Amino acid sequence: MNERHEAGMATPHRVLVLGAGYAGMSAAIQLAARLKGHQDVRVTLVNAQERFTERMRLHMTGTGQPLAELSIPDLLAGTGAQFLRGWVTAVDADARTVRIDDDRILHYDTLVYGLGGVADTVAVPGVEDHAYTLNSAQDAEVLADRLARLGSGTVVVAGNGLTGIESAAEIAEQYPGLNVVLLGRGEPGASMNPKVKTYLHSAIERLGVQARSGAEVVKVLPDAVELAGGESMPADVVLWTSGTRVSPLAAAAGLTVDEDGRIVTDAALRSVSHPEVYAVGDAAAIRQGYGVMHGTCQGGMPTGVHAAVSIVRVLTGKQAKPFRFGYYHTPLSLGRHDAVVQFTRPDDSPRRIYLTGRMAARYKEAVTASPWPTYGRMKKMPASGAFWPRGGRFTRVQGAR
Numbered sequence: 591m592n593e594r595h596e597a598g599m600a601t602p603h604r605v606l607v608l609g610a611g612y613a614g615m616s617a618a619i620q621l622a623a624r625l626k627g628h629q630d631v632r633v634t635l636v637n638a639q640e641r642f643t644e645r646m647r648l649h650m651t652g653t654g655q656p657l658a659e660l661s662i663p664d665l666l667a668g669t670g671a672q673f674l675r676g677w678v679t680a681v682d683a684d685a686r687t688v689r690i691d692d693d694r695i696l697h698y699d700t701l702v703y704g705l706g707g708v709a710d711t712v713a714v715p716g717v718e719d720h721a722y723t724l725n726s727a728q729d730a731e732v733l734a735d736r737l738a739r740l741g742s743g744t745v746v747v748a749g750n751g752l753t754g755i756e757s758a759a760e761i762a763e764q765y766p767g768l769n770v771v772l773l774g775r776g777e778p779g780a781s782m783n784p785k786v787k788t789y790l791h792s793a794i795e796r797l798g799v800q801a802r803s804g805a806e807v808v809k810v811l812p813d814a815v816e817l818a819g820g821e822s823m824p825a826d827v828v829l830w831t832s833g834t835r836v837s838p839l840a841a842a843a844g845l846t847v848d849e850d851g852r853i854v855t856d857a858a859l860r861s862v863s864h865p866e867v868y869a870v871g872d873a874a875a876i877r878q879g880y881g882v883m884h885g886t887c888q889g890g891m892p893t894g895v896h897a898a899v900s901i902v903r904v905l906t907g908k909q910a911k912p913f914r915f916g917y918y919h920t921p922l923s924l925g926r927h928d929a930v931v932q933f934t935r936p937d938d939s940p941r942r943i944y945l946t947g948r949m950a951a952r953y954k955e956a957v958t959a960s961p962w963p964t965y966g967r968m969k970k971m972p973a974s975g976a977f978w979p980r981g982g983r984f985t986r987v988q989g990a991r
Contacts, residue, residue, distance in 0.1 A: 602632040605901060606688060606698035608678055610637035610662050611645065612887045613871030614704030616894030619968045621702075622669035624902045631905065633671040636690065637662060640675055643727050646887055646958045649757040649923075651730035652722075652829070653764040654738055665965055678705060681843035683864045699866065702897050703840060703853060706872035707885055710833035716810030721830035724753065736827055742767050746815055746825040748807045749832030750774030755794065756923050757829055762797040763925035770798065771823070773805040773815070774832070782920070782932045783940040793924045807832065834885070836873055848875040848882075857912035858900050859893060868897040878915060880937035889915055895968075921954040929954040 607618045618635040625631045642660035651657055663673045676690030681703075688696040709723040722733040737745070745765075747758040750772050758772040772778065772794070778801055779790040794801055809816040810830070815823050836851045846854045846863040853869035854862050855876055861867040869876075870893040872885035883889050892915055900910035916936025923929045929950035933943040945953055 602630050603699045603905065604697060605631060605633045605700045605702065606696060607633065607635045607702040607704060608681075608688065609704035609706060609871075609873070610635055610642060611704060611706045611871055611890065613706065613873075613890035613894040614702065615642065615662070615665070615965060616891045616968065617702045617704065617868075617870055617898045618666065618671050618894075619669060619965050620895050620898035621901060622666070622671035623968060624898065626670050634674055634696070635662070635666065635671055636674045636676055636678060636688070636696070638675070638677045639726075640673070641727060645724075648724040648727065648730045649753065649760045651727055652724055652733040652737075652757065653760045654734040655764070657727075678837075678839060681839050681845075683843040683845050683861075683867060686866065700901055701867045702870060702894075702901075703845075703861075703867055703873050704870045704894065705837045705839060706890070707834035707836045709830050710835040711830060712835070713833060714807060714810065717828075717830050720810045720812050721748070721828040723830050724757065733827075733829065737761065737765055737768070740765070740768065740826060743826035744769040744771060744824055745827045745829065746807075746823065747772045747829045747831060748774075748810075748815065749830065750776065750778045750801065750803070751831065752920070752922055754829075754831040755779070755790070757831060758799045758801075759794055759797055759924040759928075760926075761829075762794075762799045766798065770800065771825075772799050772801045773807060773817075773823075774801075774803060775806050777803045779922075779930075781938070781940065782930070783942060783944065786930050786932050786940070786944045786946070789946045790922070790924070790930050793928055793930070797925060834872070840869075840873065850875070858910035859897050859913050860900070860910070868901065870894045870897050876913065876915075883915065884938075888917060888919075891964075919957075921950070921957055923951065923954050923958075927951055 607614050621633045640662050642662050644657060647657055666673050678688055679691055680689040686698050708725045711717040723729050745761055745768050747754050755778050758770050762770040779787040806818040807815045808818050810828050815825050815828055840853050841847045841851055845861050848854055852875040853873055855869050855874050856862055859868050861869060871890035876883045896913045903910050917934045917938040919934055920932040931945040931950045931953050933941045935941055
């Protein structure tokens with residue numbers, strides 16, 4: 591392992607991981623597991639809170655269904671990785687420093703940037719002030735409290751992508767007395783094959799969800815949403831799931847980013863402008879043969895693992911290998927006892943194979959269950975083919991979506 595010297599004394603190579611989402615946690619745990627016993631490398635994971643957020647299950651939290659409290663320090667215990675709680679407020683890629691909210695300055699030799707996306711609440715007027723989001727467990731709990739006190743009325747879910755569909759179905763099932771309206775510019779399940787899409791539409795209709803395609807929200811008011819074309823729709827609650835944005839910190843740091851602010855990477859997930867910075871998950875613009883990957887846990891966890899493996903290879907004098915990834919499935923819950931699972935080609939286009947109903951619900955629950963067992967196995971079996979298949983091609987990771 592290479593050593594860095596300052597003032598004639600050997601000091602550890604400092605690896606800083608920013609963000610403890612699915613990708614950042616995977617990177618930190620794999621690094622700690624693979625570097626265990628190496629005193630010349632120090633791994634530190636920085637996150638704004640100690641609680642791990644199960645983003646794939648926040649629609650459940652948002653309807654008052656309790657999830658386990660998952661502690662990031664508890665998972666890192668025994669790995670050798672350190673946890674530091676703090677909001678990242680600035681990154682200086684040239685100086686290789688990170689500032690957190692108590693004005694501490696953290697120095698790094700290698701950075702893993704995993705500050706992922708959140709709901710875009712700034713593009714449409716009124717969203718920031720009047721809409722609810724599912725950005726965090728705390729946000730979801732605020733929504734749950736509001737829904738529990740509502741009794742009757744209309745809930746508008748703005749955005750009919752996967753999060754919007756799952757949220758609308760969950761709210762309609764848990765609160766059958768509410769009028770749930772799902773709005774979006776496209777068609778729910780548009781990327782799925784026709785049979786899956788037909789089942790999806792029938793399922794949300796059975797739950798009482800009113801789905802409207804071609805509906806663009808242009809303003810959110812305290813008690814309504816305004817649509818393109820001038821229509822106003824009453825709303826007691828607005829849940830915003832339309833669009834995401836990433837932190838502006840990467841662009842401000844001087845890193846090369848794409849038009850959406852994501853860090854542009856090379857084949858090994860290193861920043862094209864600052865190769866000591868690795869970008870993972872939603873924070874990265876990762877190009878594959880079929881195009882740039884879109885942000886999901888299904889792809890996030892493998893990027894974290896690959897970044898960890900690449901860092902270890904570089905520190906031991908080897909070349910980092912290209913990252914290769916293919917999508918496997920799109921699981922979509924429709925309440926607690928129904929779901930659809932669209933199996934996909936590596937480019938995420940739909941295959942003819944799919945699951946629906948209770949079998950699909952069991953499948954969905956299995957692959958989106960708590961990631962703790964998966965992370966636990968990463969700690970114990972860092973080189974396992976379950977996380978790093980021969981040839982470097984990821985097709986699925988347990989607990990991924």
